Amino acid sequence: MTPLPGPSGTAPVVGIVGRRGAYGRWLQHFLETRMGLRVIGRDPAGDEALSIEELVTRADVLVFSAPIRLTPALIAEYARAARGREAGCLWMDLTSIKQGPVEALLASRAEVVGLHPMAAPPLIPTLQGRVMAVCPARLDRWRTWLDGFLAATRAECIEVTPGHHDRAMALVQGLTHASHMAQAAVLRRQAPALGGLEALRPLRTVGHALDRIVSARMLAGNPGIYADIQFDNPHVLPAVELMAEAVGFLRDQLRRGDAEARQALRTRLLEESASFFGAPALAAGSHDFDRLGYLLADLESPDFLSVFLPEDAPGSLCRLLHVFEEHAVNIESIHSSRSPEGELHFRIGLDRRSLDDLPADTLARVAKALETRGIGRVTAGHRGD
Numbered sequence: 521m522t523p524l525p526g527p528s529g530t531a532p533v534v535g536i537v538g539r540r541g542a543y544g545r546w547l548q549h550f551l552e553t554r555m556g557l558r559v560i561g562r563d564p565a566g567d568e569a570l571s572i573e574e575l576v577t578r579a580d581v582l583v584f585s586a587p588i589r590l591t592p593a594l595i596a597e598y599a600r601a602a603r604g605r606e607a608g609c610l611w612m613d614l615t616s617i618k619q620g621p622v623e624a625l626l627a628s629r630a631e632v633v634g635l636h637p638m639a640a641p642p643l644i645p646t647l648q649g650r651v652m653a654v655c656p657a658r659l660d661r662w663r664t665w666l667d668g669f670l671a672a673t674r675a676e677c678i679e680v681t682p683g684h685h686d687r688a689m690a691l692v693q694g695l696t697h698a699s700h701m702a703q704a705a706v707l708r709r710q711a712p713a714l715g716g717l718e719a720l721r722p723l724r725t726v727g728h729a730l731d732r733i734v735s736a737r738m739l740a741g742n743p744g745i746y747a748d749i750q751f752d753n754p755h756v757l758p759a760v761e762l763m764a765e766a767v768g769f770l771r772d773q774l775r776r777g778d779a780e781a782r783q784a785l786r787t788r789l790l791e792e793s794a795s796f797f798g799a800p801a802l803a804a805g806s807h808d809f810d811r812l813g814y815l816l817a818d819l820e821s822p823d824f825l826s827v828f829l830p831e832d833a834p835g836s837l838c839r840l841l842h843v844f845e846e847h848a849v850n851i852e853s854i855h856s857s858r859s860p861e862g863e864l865h866f867r868i869g870l871d872r873r874s875l876d877d878l879p880a881d882t883l884a885r886v887a888k889a890l891e892t893r894g895i896g897r898v899t900a901g902h903r904g905d
């Protein structure tokens with residue numbers, strides 16, 4: 521692989537501040553394996569071989585990937601240590617909040633871009649299928665290299681100013697996180713009396729299942745990030761205040777309990793918001809809800825085989841399906857998905873009734889045929905009898 525040259529014509533050395541963290545590790549792997557670049561870094565979590573001075577001197581590109589609450593002061597500390605030697609370099613950050621970090625970066629003499637990959641570091645080596653907010657702040661000679669870097673990430677890049685980003689993230693992240701933290705807190709208080717979370721599962725709706733997924737993802741994540749987004753994005757507090765006002769209004773109507781209260785709830789919390797969303801958005805959201813509901817049902821169906829296809833080539837899926845046909849196994853659904861390790865596979869949902877009419881070892885024979893003919897490797901499978 522030919523590394524992408526920087527403005528001097530040679531491949532830049534990239535320094536990562538916070539390279540032992542979740543994104544720092546992901547980015548180092550990306551830069552080394554997908555861009556062929558040399559990566560150095562520093563992190564108080566056991567990676568202090570280079571001093572701050574050495575790091576800013578040696579890195580042509582410096583990326584800040586540190587806790588949100590510390591980042592503006594950390595950037596200022598690096599800028600002080602660089603004492604102007606950063607002129608001609610590119611400095612950037614991955615922080616979930618953009619105004620403070622980008623202002624701090626601009627106080628240096630480096631070229632500056634603020635980035636926000638809007639998803640946790642993925643299992644796969646690129647950001648394909650994810651959005652990256654890009655705040656170009658002071659770019660000149662590094663623009664071409666930056667374009668190449670962003671293209672290599674395969675993220676859907678959206679240019680935005682830091683101020684607009686933070687106001688939007690107060691709604692996209694702050695509000696979403698706040699409502700799911702609140703939901704999880706209520707579930708914690710009330711679900712045990714009903715036998716716990718798992719006891720609710722058989723009675724799930726699609727809406728509850730989707731919300732549970734979001735809450736679980738957040739609660740499984742880094743609590744520091746979720747707390748910092750609430751506290752350090754100044755636009756979150758007004759959004760949370762409006763949410764509390766809306767929930768308070770709902771509570772007041774429930775306490776009143778009369779016909780007028782019911783009408784007030786319908787008007788203010790349903791009809792007025794529905795007309796704000798508009799008919800096309802309501803129809804599209806409703807359709808997506810249905811599709812996600814069926815997707816979740818498919819992914820939970822008990823009869824399935826998950827098959828890893830080593831050959832990412834036209835016709836591989838066709839050859840795979842032919843084996844099921846040969847064994848008279850009826851397929852109910854096919855989803856391409858990723859294992860927890862990031863490996864691409866197909867989850868083949870099977871029709872229970874067709875399995876019932878077949879010999880008990882049919883799935884084992886399908887799996888064997890797939891493997892001996894070199895079509896695919898069965899990574900998981902289940903026949904829910």
Ligand SMILES: NC(=O)c1ccc[n+]([C@@H]2O[C@H](COP(=O)([O-])OP(=O)(O)OC[C@H]3O[C@@H](n4cnc5c(N)ncnc54)[C@H](O)[C@@H]3O)[C@@H](O)[C@H]2O)c1
Nearest residue numbers: 538540541542543563565585586587614615616637639640
């Ligand atoms: N994880 C996510 O979901 C996610 C998504 C998008 C953006 N981000 C952003 O990426 C950045 C890093 O997040 P993360 O998930 O890797 O967090 P993390 O807590 O896993 O990593 C942060 C790293 O910074 C290090 N650090 C702390 N103080 C430091 C200092 N003084 N100098 C150098 N390093 C220091 C920590 O030791 C840690 O290894 C954050 O700004 C976050 O907003 C994270």
Ligand SMILES: O=C(O)C(=O)C[C@]1(C(=O)O)C=C[C@@H](O)C=C1
Nearest residue numbers: 616637638639640693737741745
């Ligand atoms: O877990 C995920 O993939 C996320 O989307 C994490 C999430 C989020 O929940 O908003 C959290 C912080 C980052 O700034 C970006 C995204």
